Amino acid sequence: MTQEPLFNGTSCVALYAATGPLFKDTVNFYRDILGFSVVSEDSQSTCLAVNHGLESSAVVVTLDTAKAESPSQISDNIDNFARHAVSRDWRTLLGNVSFKTNDIRGLTDSLSAAGCLVQLKPDDLDPFELYTVDPLGTLVGFSALQNPFGVAKPPGQKPVEVSTPLGTPGAATPARVVDSVSRAGIQRNIAVMTSGGDAPGMNANVRAVIRTAIFRGSRAFAIYEGYTGLVRGGPEYIREMHWHDVRGWLAEGGTNIGTARCKEFRERAGRLQACFNLISAGIDALVVCGGDGSLTGADLFRAEWPSLVEELASSGKISADQATQYATLNICGTVGSIDNDMASTDATIGAYSSLARICQAIDYIDATANSHQRAFVVEVMGRHCGWLALMAGIATNADYIFIPEKPASKKDWEDHMCGIVGKHRKRGKRKTIVIVAEGAISNDLKPITCKDVLKVLVDRLGLDTRITTLGHVQRGGTAVAYDRILATRQGVAAVDAVLAGNADTPSPMIAVAENKIVSRPLVDAVRLTKQVAEAIENRDFAKAISLRDAEFNEHLHNFMAINSADHGEPTLPVEKRKRIAIVNVGAPAGGMNSAVHAMACYCMSRGHTPYAIHNGFSGLARHESVRSISWLDIEGWNSLGGSEIGTNRCVPEDTDIGMVAYYLEKYRFDGLILVGGFEAFVSLSQLEHARAAYPAFRIPMVLIPATISNNVPGTEYSLGSDTCLNSLVDYCDVIKQSAAATRNRVFVVEVQGGNSGYIASFAQLASGATASYVPEEGISLTQLEHDIASLRESFANDNGKTKSGRLILKSANSSKVLTTQVIADIINQESRKRFDAKTAVPGHVQQGGLPSPIDRTRAARFAVRAVQFIEDNTELMSGIRDTWEPVETLSRPEVTATAAVLGVERSHLRFTPVRRLYDFESNQGKRVRKKIFWDEVREIGDMLVGRSKAA
Numbered sequence: 001m002t003q004e005p006l007f008n009g010t011s012c013v014a015l016y017a018a019t020g021p022l023f024k025d026t027v028n029f030y031r032d033i034l035g036f037s038v039v040s041e042d043s044q045s046t047c048l049a050v051n052h053g054l055e056s057s058a059v060v061v062t063l064d065t066a067k068a069e070s071p072s073q074i075s076d077n078i079d080n081f082a083r084h085a086v087s088r089d090w091r092t093l094l095g096n097v098s099f100k101t102n103d104i105r106g107l108t109d110s111l112s113a114a115g116c117l118v119q120l121k122p123d124d125l126d127p128f129e130l131y132t133v134d135p136l137g138t139l140v141g142f143s144a145l146q147n148p149f150g151v152a153k154p155p156g157q158k159p160v161e162v163s164t165p166l167g168t169p170g171a172a173t174p175a176r177v178v179d180s181v182s183r184a185g186i187q188r189n190i191a192v193m194t195s196g197g198d199a200p201g202m203n204a205n206v207r208a209v210i211r212t213a214i215f216r217g218s219r220a221f222a223i224y225e226g227y228t229g230l231v232r233g234g235p236e237y238i239r240e241m242h243w244h245d246v247r248g249w250l251a252e253g254g255t256n257i258g259t260a261r262c263k264e265f266r267e268r269a270g271r272l273q274a275c276f277n278l279i280s281a282g283i284d285a286l287v288v289c290g291g292d293g294s295l296t297g298a299d300l301f302r303a304e305w306p307s308l309v310e311e312l313a314s315s316g317k318i319s320a321d322q323a324t325q326y327a328t329l330n331i332c333g334t335v336g337s338i339d340n341d342m343a344s345t346d347a348t349i350g351a352y353s354s355l356a357r358i359c360q361a362i363d364y365i366d367a368t369a370n371s372h373q374r375a376f377v378v379e380v381m382g383r384h385c386g387w388l389a390l391m392a393g394i395a396t397n398a399d400y401i402f403i404p405e406k407p408a409s410k411k412d413w414e415d416h417m418c419g420i421v422g423k424h425r426k427r428g429k430r431k432t433i434v435i436v437a438e439g440a441i442s443n444d445l446k447p448i449t450c451k452d453v454l455k456v457l458v459d460r461l462g463l464d465t466r467i468t469t470l471g472h473v474q475r476g477g478t479a480v481a482y483d484r485i486l487a488t489r490q491g492v493a494a495v496d497a498v499l500a501g502n503a504d505t506p507s508p509m510i511a512v513a514e515n516k517i518v519s520r521p522l523v524d525a526v527r528l529t530k531q532v533a534e535a536i537e538n539r540d541f542a543k544a545i546s547l548r549d550a551e552f553n554e555h556l557h558n559f560m561a562i563n564s565a566d567h568g569e570p571t572l573p574v575e576k577r578k579r580i581a582i583v584n585v586g587a588p589a590g591g592m593n594s595a596v597h598a599m600a601c602y603c604m605s606r607g608h609t610p611y612a613i614h615n616g617f618s619g620l621a622r623h624e625s626v627r628s629i630s631w632l633d634i635e636g637w638n639s640l641g642g643s644e645i646g647t648n649r650c651v652p653e654d655t656d657i658g659m660v661a662y663y664l665e666k667y668r669f670d671g672l673i674l675v676g677g678f679e680a681f682v683s684l685s686q687l688e689h690a691r692a693a694y695p696a697f698r699i700p701m702v703l704i705p706a707t708i709s710n711n712v713p714g715t716e717y718s719l720g721s722d723t724c725l726n727s728l729v730d731y732c733d734v735i736k737q738s739a740a741a742t743r744n745r746v747f748v749v750e751v752q753g754g755n756s757g758y759i760a761s762f763a764q765l766a767s768g769a770t771a772s773y774v775p776e777e778g779i780s781l782t783q784l785e786h787d788i789a790s791l792r793e794s795f796a797n798d799n800g801k802t803k804s805g806r807l808i809l810k811s812a813n814s815s816k817v818l819t820t821q822v823i824a825d826i827i828n829q830e831s832r833k834r835f836d837a838k839t840a841v842p843g844h845v846q847q848g849g850l851p852s853p854i855d856r857t858r859a860a861r862f863a864v865r866a867v868q869f870i871e872d873n874t875e876l877m878s879g880i881r882d883t884w885e886p887v888e889t890l891s892r893p894e895v896t897a898t899a900a901v902l903g904v905e906r907s908h909l910r911f912t913p914v915r916r917l918y919d920f921e922s923n924q925g926k927r928v929r930k931k932i933f934w935d936e937v938r939e940i941g942d943m944l945v946g947r948s949k950a951a
């Protein structure tokens with residue numbers, strides 16, 4: 001495959017030949033007679049080009065002659081290349097036809113007179129264009145455009161310099177991408193594959209790898225059918241991918257390039273063949289998206305690569321040059337598996353989507369279980385890993401879970417389960433949910449099956465019990481927003497990692513730590529993962545659990561505490577037990593109830609008394625709305641949307657801060673947990689300031705951020721923002737479908753989020769929207785013009801042929817003048833009837849219905865941490881409560897630190913003093929955090945749709 005850059009000037013002529021009976025003759029004619037050079041070729045196509053040095057250029061398409069007769073084929077090709085045609089003197093080629101460069105109108109008559117089939121495509125949008133078929137059956141296009149690849153360029157911008165093979169980005173590639181490709185030059189041939197069990201989000205990962213590779217100037221390939229495709233090789237399994245090939249993939253479940261469990265790859269012979277196939281296809285970098293098995297295979301392949309190359313060279317299967325050129329394999333893992341069983345990453349692509357499916361099913365089962373007072377034993381996937389079972393247990397407040405990492409003897413688990421389930425029933429719970437991980441075992445390594453569990457529940461507790469095996473439903477469906485975002489960010493990072501890698505760099509695995517995409521050595525991740533399996537095999541369960549990441553252990557500890565709350569003797573001695581209040585402040589957000597539930601249960605397990613302050617600070621000041629919380633009253637709250645204890649935007653100073661102090665004093669609260677958004681943040685700051693005047697506030701106080709806007713200083717994640725993203729992305733999928741069906745439509749979707757562009761930016765990434773407008777950037781007319789030009793370009797490229805719909809996301813506060821309706825009106829006017837624009841306003845639907853599993857489980861984690869924060873700080877505060885010296889005390893950092901925001905910052909969960917955040921890190925006028933952490937996400941979102949930014 002020849003790949004030298006040919007086009008250094010602004011003009012070129014290219015020929016793209018489809019397969020067909022006269023394929024070879026046509027290629028030869030252009031090459032030998034007309035002096036074209038072959039830019040790239042494979043078994044299906046050849047791309048040729050010539051730099052003719054004129055001011056204008058042309059693209060020539062040879063047709064499959066068998067199909068050239070067919071008008072629809074011709075018209076398809078015209079559509080495909082409508083924007084890639086320019087003029088030159090074709091006299092030689094077209095026999096008697098004579099015309100001058102750029103004299104296209106004159107050309108029409110001459111061509112018709114010469115008996116050529118001519119099709120004109122002039123319209124308001126496009127410059128004059130003309131298509132004809134040459135004597136060889138070749139479709140030739142002409143246009144007055146100086147450069148056909150840069151049609152969306154604003155006036156004055158330099159024309160695109162095509163310096164890479166024209167076939168690389170593919171037809172219908174946004175101008176910005178072609179531009180970027182030309183600047184980068186050819187880098188690598190990067191292939192991506194999916195392997196092991198499919199996982200929602202794999203398509204998003206493949207899309208991101210392919211588009212990023214192209215954007216960075218590399219050629220992108222997909223290996224179809226996992227390692228099976230690698231072992232079989234050839235054009236059927238190793239295919240070049242173009243920009244438009246992955247259009248619409250974000251919203252599709254499974255993996256469109258196929259996956260497999262491949263025995264041959266486990267053997268060296270299979271890997272030798274795979275090595276040969278990759279070298280033959282010219283692939284020099286490989287991104288593998290798969291689970292622990294797939295990445296173990298990838299690591300082995302990488303380690304063996306030099307010896308495989310040597311064997312191929314010595315047996316003469318590859319040349320010495322090839323052996324040198326492909327001496328190392330640049331490989332990168334992106335972890336895709338619903339099991340979340342890979343060490344070194346918090347989450348694997350697909351795990352949270354699967355969890356969402358499981359929780360939805362258990363939420364449904366809850367209703368029927370409750371109606372009949374039944375017990376349900378639910379089997380969930382997870383071959384050797386209990387993550388799904390554990391997280392589902394927390395999110396659905398299951399009564400008991402079985403996971404492979406924490407086995408007990410048969411007698412112990414039976415007694416323990418019956419103890420907990422029996423107590424729950426005695427306290428009035430009408431239903432029982434027991435979750436069994438597929439890989440659950442007892443400590444003699446014997447599987448624990450649903451039937452075993454059912455038998456115990458029936459025999460010992462007399463419960464009417466049913467089994468539900470969720471099966472592959474857990475792997476199906478589209479990816480939740482989190483997985484689309486994770487997969488996309490990992491795909492981009494993977495390409496960047498392979499481009500940056502060299503023979504000496506260890507192969508990376510792209511992972512996530514809290515909120516941060518990180519690169520970790522693949523070899524270490526594989527080693528650690530193996531150690532877990534070995535520890536379980538050796539019945540060293542303590543080691544197995546210690547090898548799971550810290551978050552897994554934290555969740556497990558929390559589940560056990562929450563689930564057996566108020567059961568026996570609490571864990572803390574009497575003198576350490578506290579009275580802790582919780583209050584919701586601000587607009588409702590998914591996870592608020594889950595936080596109240598977890599906080600109350602955890603308090604009970606420790607021996608504290610939890611109280612709820614109903615209806616926010618105004619409820620407290622006006623109605624003394626303090627209620628203690630009883631275990632049965634809050635049963636099921638973990639999975640409810642909205643706020644059961646009521647929430648509003650009143651801050652203490654706006655209601656009556658003196659009364660707030662009075663009631664906190666009256667109930668002798670030792671600590672206060674606020675759950676809410678920016679108003680809760682302001683409230684906490686006011687209470688902290690008022691400590692000088694009111695001793696009631698000299699207690700530890702902590703904020704669990706909860707707002708769909710995700711605008712609270714001190715955290716990159718607020719409860720509710722995930723639920724919101726999911727409802728918005730679901731909404732966008734539906735709207736996009738409608739837009740796609742009508743072909744020529746764009747929807748302008750109005751997004752909430754106050755003055756924070758978080759939701760719009762992440763929703764753009766997760767939905768593949770053409771653009772998003774956010775308050776931080778505003779909307780400039782130039783940018784709007786740019787975006788409309790891109791829409792024109794993409795609708796013109798599509799010509800109604802592709803089914804993808806188009807969306808523009810607009811934060812409600814991004815512009816006062818350019819409202820959602822005004823933007824749609826402008827687009828309608830500027831589209832010149834080529835497409836139309838409509839508005840869509842999801843409004844408060846964005847607060848979501850039921851909280852997402854991420855919001856539920858993180859709420860539980862935050863709630864437990866918040867109670868621990870109160871525990872850790874009460875002693876200090878009670879010690880200085882009555883000896884408070886305003887100036888001296890307030891300057892002590894350990895005191896200031898007792899009023900804090902609990903948040904995720906990059907890869908850490910941390911408490912940050914509210915004073916610092918309020919004084920230095922918040923914009924109070926706009927009610928947002930000062931530091932924006934999603935710039936990179938905006939860049940990726942734009943890059944992957946080829947959006948260019950106005951200078």
Ligand SMILES: Nc1ncnc2c1ncn2[C@@H]1O[C@H](COP(=O)(O)OP(=O)(O)OP(=O)(O)O)[C@@H](O)[C@H]1O
Nearest residue numbers: 196197227261262265266290291292293294297337
């Ligand atoms: N030790 C190994 N050596 C070589 N190849 C392996 C190895 N382990 C797994 N593979 C390859 O990876 C493929 C997928 O592995 P596996 O079936 O374990 O799924 P996975 O990647 O762990 O994903 P999931 O668990 O989510 O289904 C295997 O079919 C095999 O081709």
Ligand SMILES: O=P(O)(O)OC[C@H]1O[C@](O)(CO)[C@@H](O)[C@@H]1O
Nearest residue numbers: 197291337338339381382383438
């Ligand atoms: O679809 P298959 O090949 O039966 O595999 C099922 C296995 O795949 C997974 O879904 C993902 O590894 C496991 O949880 C499950 O044990």
Ligand SMILES: [Mg+2]
Nearest residue numbers: 291292293339
């Ligand atoms: Mg696996």
